[in-house]
Amino acid sequence: MQSIKQITKSTSPRALILPSVSASASASASSSYSCAAILGSANVNGNNFNITNPQFLIFFYCNHCYYNSAAYATAVEDAKVNGSSLSVVGAYFKEWFKKGRNASLNDGGEPVLLERIYEILSNGGGGRGEEEQHTVGLSQLGLRLSEKFVLEVLSYGRAKNDVLFCLRFFDWVGHQKGFHHTRNTFYAIFKILSRAKLMPLVVDFLDKYMAEKFIHHKFGFYSVLVIGYALAGKPMFALQLFGRMRFMGLDLDAFSYHVLLSALVEEGCFEAVEAISNQILARGFQKDVTHSVIVKSFCKQKLFDQAESYLRRALLNDQDRGFGDSYGYAVSFLVDALCKDDQFEKARNVIDVYIELGEVPVEPAYDAWFRNLAQSGKLGEALEFLQKQKSFKGYVPGIFRYNGLLLRLLKEDHLEEACDLLTEMIESQISPDAITMNAALRFFCKAGMVDVALDLYNSRSDFGISPNTMTYNCLINALLGDGSTDEAYRVLRNSAGQGYFPGRRTFIILADALCREGKLDKMKELLLYTLEQNFIPSDSTYDKFISALCRAGRVEDGYMIHKQLCRINRVAKITTYVNLINGFRKLCRGDIAARLLLEMQDKGYDPRKPLVRSVIECLCHMENPELHFFKLLGMQLSHREPNCYTYNFFISGAGYAKRPDLGRQVFEMMERSGILPNVISEILMLQCFLKSQRISDALNFLDVVRHRRGKIGKRLYNTMVVGLCKANKVDLALDFLKKMLSEGLTPSIYCFEELVSLLCSSKRYDTVIHLIDELGREGRCISSFIGNQILLHAFNGDELHKTWIRYKEAQSETSYGLSVLGQLIGSVSTHNRLSQQVYNLDEVIDECFPPDTFTYNLLLRKLCISDVDHACELFNRMCQKGHEPNRWTYDVMVRSLFKQGRVAEADRWMMAMDRGGFHLIESPKRFSAW
Structure with a gap:
């Protein structure tokens, strides 16, 4: 290879x-x-x-x-x-994973028998019936129980991380006739429980089984207690039991002494460590493992010089007997402690010293050095050390050291180095374990080889891999990045079935993808499952999902999700309420929309006026509108102190629904309740009549207001003029404008704009010019809207220009604004077909009225007829002056370029249009056909 x-x-x-x-x-x-x-x-x-x-x-x-x-x-x-090459990579790693699987199964004399034992133990949940089932199943195997076999079964379970099943087997074995647990079997089960951090369970275990005293008579009762409590993290209690033993004339053996000594060191009981070490020395139990524990004690106290001196003295004293493996671990303890104290250079010197000594095993020290380099982020040094030691001294780290470095490389996104390390492991015939397999899956995800990662995941049962939460997150994120949302959802469901659930960030990304792609049924299943798992997604996730359901017309489903949120006392975001209300409003379900509006207010949200108005308008279009309308009004009045503000909402809603009768009833109800209608109430009531073309009722209402107030204010006049214009009653609107002027009131610019627009559409240009002259005489500027209307009609013909000439000749004096506007009209009408004059018109317009984007769109449309190049220059000048092009601006340019066959340029404009978030009004195919 x-x-x-x-x-x-x-x-x-x-x-x-x-x-x-x-x-x-x-x-x-x-x-x-x-x-x-x-x-x-x-x-x-x-x-x-x-x-x-x-x-x-x-x-x-x-x-x-x-x-x-x-x-x-x-x-x-x-x-x-x-296809082919990626499948080769997948097959290559599958073969490696299967070798690791076979190696783990072969760790023990009878892997098939061991598998069968744990299969029996895994059945049931531990009740009375299940215990009998376990007893029958294990008894049928005809096991020949011995200390060696029990240790083998426990070791196999520890490798599989089946702590509960180990405990079940230990319990069953202890009750079998002819077998008594030994010190080694107790030590094995205590070690399994302590490594799983189940210290309380160890204590309960001791209380239960020591009371039954089903141990071999040669192994003392108190010795088991001392070992058990020492491993359970209670060395001081174990020390008390040891004192009771000594009082009774009993003593520990060498093994128990060292277990107690090690536990005291781990818990930092250094005074007791010295006492027990003296006891060990006095009884002649001192050996290389004793020195290893003492060195560890010095290291925990950061007495590095004393640790090194002690170790050298011990080596000097034992050089005739040879150096066992425990001395190698003593050196590793010192190296590890120095590295954790950020003394890497000194740790390296310690290793070099004992390498020169030649007789002390240095592999544990290598492991400690290698592990700390990886954990501290010195990845380059760790890789360099690995290659150097492998090349010259044949050092090959264990799988745990490889895994630590590999995980760190992946965390730091050093994919090239991670690739090299995986290859190194394969070439060194390192059998991968579950951690290695998970890391390899994450590597393929990070490297963009999602197909390989997915293939290995789908084949996980072949080599016994059980992905962890981090691997699931990485695989799901990679699939989402690859656009494989369905596969990502499948993996997530599988992970949930295995007891894992993705991280919050992964869940949000998947939820966003499902909502974005419209896969709402899967999103609904996912959300319901998360609630079953007591995992509460973020408010933004709910909001996006409910919004997607509303866009898809599935408002009822969104409402169901919302009700489940309410049951768990979660407050939805205001946007969620708005989306649901708008969704039901489109379905003409104003009753539910009104219910949600009240709920929204109860949650402390203040709905915007258009939302409330739209709900009221929806109620007015339902069956029995009066019932729903006044029911909502009653609820609103019961929730807060009655005031004009609340009543005005309903008057406005009735006006938009063109139900002035309901608006009138609300207005009269307000008066009956003792609340004096304010100007806003009168304006809304007047608009209510005008929007429904009830002109006579509007005039009568205005007379009532004049009678009550003595006069009509400026705001009511403005409302009347604008409303009459929108009702196409231009002459009546002009009469009210004249009344305003005669009473010394100044009409709003909006009144002039509405009148000019309506008069221009009916080509009553003489009245338009008179209004503009009146506007100028009052010292007011022409607005962009009025100027654009004049410009538009001037482009459409010369009738406006002729009308202006007649008006100027009839008047001895005109306002400055009208004079400048007349020059613009004349320039447009005279040079209607000259591109150069149109190109320079924006300079004339600047003197007449402030141009806006609509103004430039008119000029571009006219200019594109004859000269697209000049239009492009005008476009640039428009942008330089701070005017933002809109959809119509781009549409004019793209349309003109397509008509002239300049397809490449049109495509570039379309790309710029897309970047701005706009879309063509017409298909470009139509342009190319012109």
Whole structure:
């Protein structure tokens, strides 16, 4: 098998994979070509390499494809690697994973029997009936119980992390005739429970089983208690039991003494450590493991010099007997403590000293050094150390050390180094465990090889991998990034079935993707499942889902989700209420919309006026509108102190629904309740009549107001003029305008704009010019809206210009504003077909009225008829002056370019249009046909 190091022996990775990549634009195209060439022939420096070499493929992905998605797409298409080659990578890792699976099964004499034991123990939940079932099942196996066999079964369960099943087996064995638990079996089960951090369970276990005293008579009762409580993290209580033993004339053996000594060191009971170590020395139990624990005690107190001195003295005293493995662990304790104290240089010197000694096992020290380099983020040094020690001294770390470094590399996104490390593990025939397999899956996800990761995940039962939460999150995120939302959802459902649930960020990304793609049924299932798991998604997730349901017309489903939120006392966001209310309003379900409006107010939200008005309008279009209308009004009045503000909402809503009768009833109800209607109430009531074309009722209402107040104010006059214009009663509107002027009131500019628009549409230009002259005489400027109306009609013909000439000749004096506007009208009418004059019109317009985007759209539309190039220049000038182009602006330019056959330019304009968030009004196919 060709290794990555062999492939890249004479060429750096970047030079091999990226021979022609540069920062220029043309380099990306050449890099795509070089990728295809590499994948097609894989000829490097005159050597031919098989493209299906998995190590080469992984290396290629990490060094190039991950960083250059465009080149990756071209290379995959040209070399056709997406199917066959990726499947080779998947098969390659499957084979490695299966070797790891087989290795774990072969750790023990009879893996089939051990599997059968744990299969029996896994049935049931631990009740009375299940215990009998376990007893019958295990008894039928005809097991020959011995200390060695029990330890083997417990070791197998510990490797599988089946703590509960280990405890069940230990319980069953202890009740079998002819077998008594020994010190080693007790120590094994205590160790399993303590490593699983089930200290309370150890204590309960001791209370239960020590009371029954089903232990071998040669192994003392108190010795079990001392070992158990020491391993359970209660060494001081174990020390008290030891004192009771001594009072009774009993003593511990060498093994128990060292278990107690180690527990005291772990808990930092250093005074007791000294006392027990003296007891060990006095009884002649001192050996290399004693020295190892004492060194660890010094290290925990950061007495590094004393630890080193003690270790050297111990080595000097024991040099005749030889140095056991415990001395290697003593050195590792010192190295580990120095590294954790950030004294890496001193730790390295310690290793070098004991390497020169030659007789002390230094592999544990290597492990400690390697582990701390990885944990402290010194990844380059860790990799360099690994390669150096492997090359010269044959050191191969255990799987745990490899896993630690691999996980750290993945965390820091060092994918190239992670790839090398995986290859190193395969070449060194390191059998992967569950952590390695999870890390490999995450590597493929991060490297963009999602298909390989998914293939390995789908085959997980073949090699016994059980993905953890981090792996599930990584795989789901990678699938979502790859656009495989359905696969991501399937993986999430599988993970939930295994007891895992994704992180909040992963859940939000998946929920967003499901909502965005309209896969609402799956999103609904996901949301209901999360609630069952007591996982409460964020308010934004709910809001997006309910909004998506409302957009899809499934407002009822959104409402159901909302009600479930309310049951768990979650307050929905205001946007959720708005989306639901608008959804039911579109379905003409004003009753539910009104219910949601009241609920929204109860939650402390203040709905906007248009929302309340739309709900009231919806109620007016339902069956029995009066019933629903006044029911909502009654509820609103009961929730807050009655005031004009509340009544005005309903008058306005009735007006938009064109139900002035309901508005009149609310107005009269307000008067009967003792609340004096304010000006806003009168304006809304007047609009209520005008919107329904009830002109006579509006005039009568205005007379009532005049009678009550003595006069009509400016705001009511303005409302009357604008309302009459919208009702197409222009002459009546002009009469009211004249009344305002005669009474010394100043009409709003909105009145003039509505009148000018309506008069221009009926071509009553003489009245228009008179109004503009009146506006100028009052010292008021022409608004953009009025100026645009004049400009539009001036472009459409010369009748407006002629009317202006007649008006000027009839008047001895006109306002300055009208004079300037007349010059503009004349310029437009005289040069209606001259592009150069149109091109310069914006300068004349600036003197007449403030131009806006609509103004420039008119000029561009006229200019594009004869000269698109001048139109482009005008567009640029428009942007320079701060006017934002809108959809119509782009539409005019694109339409004109297509008509003249300038398709490439039109495409560029369409791209700019898309970037601005606009879309063509007409299909470009129609333009090209003109």
